[in-house]
Amino acid sequence: MNARAVAVEVVRSVVDEGRHIDAALSDHAASLDPSARSFAAAISFATIRRWWLIEAYLERHLKRPFNKKGRYLHFVIAIGLAQLDQGRTASHAAVNETVSLASGQWKWARGLVNAVLRGFQRKDTALGLEDSPERAHPDWLAAMIKADWPSQANSIMAANMCEPPLWIRINESSVAVEQWRSKLAAGVSATPSEALSCALRIEPAIDVSQLPGFDVGDCSVQDGAAQWAATLLQCEPGMRVLDACAAPGGKTLHLLQQTPSLDVVALDRDGGRLERVSENLRRASLTAKCITGDATETKWWDNKPFDRILLDAPCTATGVIRRHPEILVNRSRRQVEEAVAQQSQLLDQLWTLLKPGGQLLYATCSVLKCENEHQIASFLGRTPSAHERPLPGNVGLPTTYGHQILPGNVNGFDGFYYALLGKKDD
Numbered sequence: 207m208n209a210r211a212v213a214v215e216v217v218r219s220v221v222d223e224g225r226h227i228d229a230a231l232s233d234h235a236a237s238l239d240p241s242a243r244s245f246a247a248a249i250s251f252a253t254i255r256r257w258w259l260i261e262a263y264l265e266r267h268l269k270r271p272f273n274k275k276g277r278y279l280h281f282v283i284a285i286g287l288a289q290l291d292q293g294r295t296a297s298h299a300a301v302n303e304t305v306s307l308a309s310g311q312w313k314w315a316r317g318l319v320n321a322v323l324r325g326f327q328r329k330d331t332a333l334g335l336e337d338s339p340e341r342a343h344p345d346w347l348a349a350m351i352k353a354d355w356p357s358q359a360n361s362i363m364a365a366n367m368c369e370p371p372l373w374i375r376i377n378e379s380s381v382a383v384e385q386w387r388s389k390l391a392a393g394v395s396a397t398p399s400e401a402l403s404c405a406l407r408i409e410p411a412i413d414v415s416q417l418p419g420f421d422v423g424d425c426s427v428q429d430g431a432a433q434w435a436a437t438l439l440q441c442e443p444g445m446r447v448l449d450a451c452a453a454p455g456g457k458t459l460h461l462l463q464q465t466p467s468l469d470v471v472a473l474d475r476d477g478g479r480l481e482r483v484s485e486n487l488r489r490a491s492l493t494a495k496c497i498t499g500d501a502t503e504t505k506w507w508d509n510k511p512f513d514r515i516l517l518d519a520p521c522t523a524t525g526v527i528r529r530h531p532e533i534l535v536n537r538s539r540r541q542v543e544e545a546v547a548q549q550s551q552l553l554d555q556l557w558t559l560l561k562p563g564g565q566l567l568y569a570t571c572s573v574l575k576c577e578n579e580h581q582i583a584s585f586l587g588r589t590p591s592a593h594e595r596p597l598p599g600n601v602g603l604p605t606t607y608g609h610q611i612l613p614g615n616v617n618g619f620d621g622f623y624y625a626l627l628g629k630k631d632d
């Protein structure tokens with residue numbers, strides 16, 4: 207299979223099977239060489255980002271929708287349009303190579319794919335991503351973003367359509383930031399964030415294994431917004447800390463690199479993902495007790511309460527759409543409600559494991575208020591022992607409860623939400 211054929215398979219898996227782009231790429235692009243793999247990835251991401259614009263375009267330009275048998279052609283045309291949108295790929299190659307994917311189907315298929323793509327090239331040329339990013343969102347999500355963020359909705363939706371920057375975190379306990387920067391290869395820049403000393407934005411977004419000291423843990427990939435967690439939790443040496451939804455372990459690693467003497471329990475209900483926490487810790491020669499278990503119950507717990515709890519909650523991930531555009535395609539309004547119910551259950555259960563005087567940091571990578579400030583408002587309303595504590599840092603926008611970082615807004619970070627909750631002493 208060539209890169210374009212792989213992209214068709216990836217897009218099909220995302221749209222028809224609800225898969226993540228990254229997972230579909232690792233299955234379908236495994237046999238491609240690195241440059242073909244990154245071409246397949248670029249086409250897949252570009253197509254999924256534009257999926258609703260492409261659907262609207264095809265609705266206007268196809269006489270009737272493809273039946274089940276012809277659905278492959280729908281995806282072939284979709285990757286063709288994504289390549290041609292605003293002349294993103296050399297148009298001859300994009301049309302010819304994409305049309306040739308239709309060969310081997312029906313006689314008329316080649317002609318049809320050719321006609322749609324050439325028609326787009328001649329008359330339309332752009333799908334409208336820049337002019338109207340809202341149209342690239344499903345209606346229910348655009349409505350929620352507009353209701354929650356009336357003044358910022360357009361910039362949030364525009365940020366969702368951008369290619370995400372590469373942020374890394376320097377492990378300041380092993381190397382000073384300036385010393386690390388001095389080892390960077392020529393032609394690669396590392397721009398510090400205004401907010402966090404250890405966050406650097408790398409341009410161009412090179413293969414991270416080529417960054418100095420990556421293999422020995424001097425740096426790790428982590429968006430700047432996520433790097434706030436370890437600071438905000440305010441751990442002191444020797445404290446007992448629960449990282450309740452830990453996998454793949456970016457924040458567990460940060461907590462321990464910052465304060466190696468912590469007694470950390472890293473919990474996740476997904477044993478496969480938890481393996482990655484163990485691997486990351488091993489690579490950095492750090493230790494935590496890794497437990498596969500469900501944080502909405504206590505079967506896994508040894509009855510020793512925690513000084514600090516990090517709840518990096520499962521959420522709709524609507525703050526990281528630029529990294530995971532499949533959210534635009536396979537998230538539903540019902541999943542938002544399910545996430546809210548799950549987060550509220552997690553908050554209630556984990557609260558019982560916190561020592562009086564202890565602190566719980568609640569985090570999501572969502573921009574929806576029902577998962578963030580409204581979630582915390584309800585929790586505080588039903589939990590007399592809880593109060594909100596100020597965040598020690600200038601984190602995004604203060605909201606009624608907690609702080610919201612909007613995507614692309616502060617330093618070009620991902621969308622993230624933090625609220626710090628203190629438990630009253632008995």
Ligand SMILES: C[S@@+](CC[C@H](N)C(=O)[O-])C[C@H]1O[C@@H](n2cnc3c(N)ncnc32)[C@H](O)[C@@H]1O
Nearest residue numbers: 451452453454455456457474475476500501518
């Ligand atoms: C946002 S991710 C955590 C990212 C992680 N903190 C990091 O920084 O790398 C949410 C995680 O919560 C886990 N999870 C979801 N429900 C859970 C539950 N009831 N108990 C424990 N873990 C859960 C998922 O398996 C997923 O790994």
